[in-house]
Amino acid sequence: LKYTVLKISVISGILVFLLWLSIFVYASFYYIYMPHASHVNEAYFEFDVCENGVGMCSFPTANVTFGKYGREEILRAGQTYRILVDLELPESPINQEIGMFMVKVQMYDRTGKLTARSSRSAVLHYQSFLLKIIKTLAFAPAFIAGLSEEKQTLQVEIFSAYVDDLNYPSVGTLIEIQNKKIQIYSAKLNIFAYFTGLRYYLFYWPASSGAVGIACNFVFFCVIAALSWYKYF
Amino acid sequence: LKYTVLKISVISGILVFLLWLSIFVYASFYYIYMPHASHVNEAYFEFDVCENGVGMCSFPTANVTFGKYGREEILRAGQTYRILVDLELPESPINQEIGMFMVKVQMYDRTGKLTARSSRSAVLHYQSFLLKIIKTLAFAPAFIAGLSEEKQTLQVEIFSAYVDDLNYPSVGTLIEIQNKKIQIYSAKLNIFAYFTGLRYYLFYWPASSGAVGIACNFVFFCVIAALSWYKYF
């Protein structure tokens, strides 16, 4: 009996190790294979302060120029781009209360002419009171250590397939968050070259492709482990 | 006695395995056999912001054009379609309070002429306080890992049998959610070719047909297992 228990525990230990290895290998592959944003630009919001000196009296607006040194035409003509705005918002009661808000984006060219516009709605993800407590307790060590905080990152897809106008190439963008009570930590404008093939599946079905990838790795490692076992014992 | 216990545990283990196998085979069959939506289009909602800069002052409306590149006539004349709107809503207190809301859909043709309209009511599914707590605790690991969240997906059937007008083929649709307090994560317009025969039963009676299918598989596998058992022992 002792021998059986030992055997089972050794085998389960090996399986857990192989599972962790599969996840690690998949994560590394994902990180290396998936393209990072072609262009990432920080968006800095500005707004008018109210007469009484507190609060916003205009929508927070950010002017983002592509490229590092002012008005550069960096989008390649003919290339399809995905343009996303990443908003980092605190999970404060005010942000929870405002409900849906519009993110309005206007692209302009070198002369300031409007080249494209898009409006998308977004909303902070809801968490019930109980779930918040559970999450806070679960992540308390990370919160205390300052590694994490109670915020959400909303990825708002502004253009799913943007092609630049050859005659009026865009050099920058105006991002307007149409809400006067919102609290924003920071925002980023991400421009990705459009994904095709495997990258497309990895991006749009991360859970499914992750499960498939990890399962394949796991089976592969198990086969190797089993072969090694039978060879040496 | 030991022998009997061993025998019973082996048999029950085999039965559990066969049950899992039946479910797996049925799920695979269902996934392969059932057609995926002919056309899936993301719906992006827009609304007017109120004067005071917070909240919605018009109904959220989404303009969805069929096809990927603008106004295409993609619906085949004479073919019957089922048209559904999938709404992903957070289970927030605001969404619970608004009660029933109307989803109004207007189809238009290439010239902008209205070709069909439909209004359907929908309501978030109710969960009592106690059930919410039980569910939150049961799914806490998934919530913490970010695999799941507290939302509901409502499938609103807009047209159960839509046939396109030959002379005025539809190229797009206007979706209006007639409520100014609602919070929507995302929405999809799904167009299915109409199901007939077995697919019809699988779609409209998923529980019954699933039970029948799994039971058939289970009996089949049990017979095979029993035959194998009697042959080799």
Added chain:
Amino acid sequence: LKYTVLKISVISGILVFLLWLSIFVYASFYYIYMPHASHVNEAYFEFDVCENGVGMCSFPTANVTFGKYGREEILRAGQTYRILVDLELPESPINQEIGMFMVKVQMYDRTGKLTARSSRSAVLHYQSFLLKIIKTLAFAPAFIAGLSEEKQTLQVEIFSAYVDDLNYPSVGTLIEIQNKKIQIYSAKLNIFAYFTGLRYYLFYWPASSGAVGIACNFVFFCVIAALSWYKYF
């Protein structure tokens, strides 16, 4: 003693098995013998949204045409029909609070002329706080698995004996739920050919006839089992 205990357990096992068999046979009989609705039509409710963009400002009303393709005269003249409306309602606090509500049904003919009308009251079935807790805990696995949810299905009998007018045959019906706060998941209009004889009893006294039927089956199976027992032992 051992022999007696064994005998009693065997006999009670057989009795339980016979009881289950009786219930199964009765259920099969009921399912095969009772007619399904002659015509089932989904009712889709529409209502006017209030000025402020939230809530209902007219009664939810559904226009149901009989037959699949518009205005068909499908009710046979001279035949008596039972017409029921099945309402699927969430057990939400709002629905519990509204108390009784009227279901008003108007039948109309091909020219839109009113042919029959009926109003019936309905009310959600009450469950005390403690019973709800017990039920939630008892059905928790089904709720979590998504097989069941906290709703009630009210069968409102609109006409117990409807005979169509030969000169003005009905082609559709207007269903109005006279309450502006109600939450409805879905509704169905069921038209049954009138039951006579045994079917009548089975439909209107399901509990009594079920008890009688199962008892008869049970006695019958017990007699058979007893005879078999005495013949072989």
